[in-house]
Amino acid sequence: ATMLASAVFGATAASALTVGFSQIGSESGWRAAETTVTKQEAERRGIDLKFADAQQKQENQIKALRSFIAQGVDAILLAPVVETGWESVLEEAKDAEIPVILLDRTVSASDDLYLTAVTSDLVHEGRVAGQWLVENVGDRACNIVELQGTTGSSPAIARKKGFEEAIAGHDNLKIIRSQTGDFTRTKGKEVMESFLKAENGGANICALYAHNDDMALGAIQAIKEAGLKPGEDILVVSIDAVPDIFKALDAGEANATVELTPNMAGPAFDALEAYLNDGVVPPKWIQTESKLYTQADDPMKVYEEKKNLGY
Ligand code: GYE
Numbered sequence: 210a211t212m213l214a215s216a217v218f219g220a221t222a223a224s225a226l227t228v229g230f231s232q233i234g235s236e237s238g239w240r241a242a243e244t245t246v247t248k249q250e251a252e253r254r255g256i257d258l259k260f261a262d263a264q265q266k267q268e269n270q271i272k273a274l275r276s277f278i279a280q281g282v283d284a285i286l287l288a289p290v291v292e293t294g295w296e297s298v299l300e301e302a303k304d305a306e307i308p309v310i311l312l313d314r315t316v317s318a319s320d321d322l323y324l325t326a327v328t329s330d331l332v333h334e335g336r337v338a339g340q341w342l343v344e345n346v347g348d349r350a351c352n353i354v355e356l357q358g359t360t361g362s363s364p365a366i367a368r369k370k371g372f373e374e375a376i377a378g379h380d381n382l383k384i385i386r387s388q389t390g391d392f393t394r395t396k397g398k399e400v401m402e403s404f405l406k407a408e409n410g411g412a413n414i415c416a417l418y419a420h421n422d423d424m425a426l427g428a429i430q431a432i433k434e435a436g437l438k439p440g441e442d443i444l445v446v447s448i449d450a451v452p453d454i455f456k457a458l459d460a461g462e463a464n465a466t467v468e469l470t471p472n473m474a475g476p477a478f479d480a481l482e483a484y485l486n487d488g489v490v491p492p493k494w495i496q497t498e499s500k501l502y503t504q505a506d507d508p509m510k511v512y513e514e515k516k517n518l519g520y
Contacts, residue, residue, distance in 0.1 A: 226485065227257040228478075229277030230286040233314075234265045236359075236392045237423040238451040242471035242519035243313065247286070249519070250474040254482070265359070265391075267291055274298045278305050284324075284481050286474070288312040291361035299323060310481060312473045315363040325480055325491040327473045331364050334467045334499050335371025335420075338446045341465045341501060342416055343379050345444070351415035354404045355387035356397050356428060358420035365389070368420045368448060385413070390424040397424025401431035411437045416444040422454040422466055429462050440464055440504075450502055452520045455512035458504050468500040471519045 228251065235241050244260075251258035259282065261273035267290050277285050278301055285302060287309055289295060299322035302309050311326035320326075342353070355372070358365035369387075376382040386404050390397040397419060405411040411432065417439075419425035425447035432439040439445050440462040447454065450468035457463035476495050483489035502511065 226255075226283045226481075227259065227280075228284045228286060228481070229259045229261065229273070229280070229282045231261050231263060231270045231273040231277070231288065233263055233270075233288050233290045235262070236265065237394075237421055237449070238453065238520060239421065239423070239449040239469060239471055240392075242451070243288070243473060246472045246519035247312075247474035250472070250478055254478055256478065263290065265290060267294060271298045274302065274309075278302055278307060281305075282307060283485065285309045286312050286477060287323075289314050289316050289363075290359065292317045292363045292366065293361065296322065308481065308484065310477045312477060313364075313469075320493045324484065325477075325493055325495055327477045327480075327495045327497065328363075329469050329497045329499050331367035332371035332374075334364075334448050334469070335368035335373075336375045337371075337467045337499060337501050338368075338418055338448060338465065339372040339375025341446055341503070342382060342418070342444065343376060345464070346382060346416065348381060349415075350381045350383075352383055352385045352408070352413055353416045353418055354401070354408070354414055355384050356390040356400055356417065356419040356424040357387060358389070358392045358424075360389050360391075362392075365420055372418055384418075390419070390427070392421050392423060394423045394427035397427030398431045399427075400424075401428035402435075405431060405435045405437075411435050411443060414443050416446065419445070419447040422447045422449040422451045425463060425466075426453055426457065429457055433462075438462075450500075450511075450515070452512050452515040455502070455508040455515065458502065458506075458508035459512070461504065463504075465501060465503045468498070468502060470497050473497065 263269035308324040480491040
């Protein structure tokens with residue numbers, strides 16, 4: 210009967226889907242855009258999306274997942290705030306035969322506990338950022354300060370690792386300070402202020418590596434308030450490619466960013482519909498692209514394009 214229904218009604222079969230989405234919160238411009246795009250993609254496909262904002266707390270995400278399971282949703286999208294501690298709730302979803310798709314961050318649990326993960330190569334992003342610095346700093350000694358993402362989150366762990374790999378063997382590049390800015394503008398600014406104070410008003414700092422653009426944008430503000438020129442006195446490299454970083458690139462106040470698409474839901478829903486309607490089992494990892502942008506890439510043009518993509 211199911212086969213007949215999907216054969217007769219085609220795309221209408223998918224319109225009956227109910228999907229729960231446990232989102233982390235709204236810490237960054239990128240995160241807000243991902244939420245917008247997910248809602249748009251659901252609407253476009255006739256998917257009934259149940260949205261839960263966890264306000265950065267894993268316990269809220271676990272509660273949301275249990276509530277989705279109790280409601281008997283057809284599938285769950287999970288953007289996991291941290292990497293560890295998901296086994297029990299993912300097992301509960303598995304026992305209930307509800308497929309879970311991870312969005313933008315990974316978990317340390319066994320991969321048979323979820324259907325697939327739609328993410329970028331988070332280590333590669335860090336490597337691309339580090340390579341940009343290696344290539345643009347040349348032979349001079351360069352002290353780097355690092356603003357890490359949320360402690361225990363897969364992007365904070367992986368972006369640190371990739372960056373360190375890229376600068377390894379270049380002894381003139383050294384990370385002198387590294388602290389979390391929780392992926393927010395406010396904390397990025399605060400922590401950068403403390404770095405500047407501790408490092409001779411910034412005179413000892415050659416470059417900033419921020420795990421996302423929002424923290425970089427907060428730090429740019431701090432650098433300006435300290436009387437230095439971001440992008441010149443202190444090089445700024447970060448990740449996400451949110452619209453505002455293109456304004457900073459255009460103004461010469463940022464130097465490079467690695468793009469992360471906010472459209473994780475498109476590939477996730479494609480995989481889910483193929484799985485539920487046609488039994489197509491997706492690969493465990495659906496990888497999104499990572500592209501480097503610099504001041505040479507017509508930043509204001511990209512800014513305009515970005516504004517139509519959920520930002
Ligand atoms: O880069 C950052 C966000 O999980 C990869 O989370 C994502 C990161 C993104 O808050 O801006």
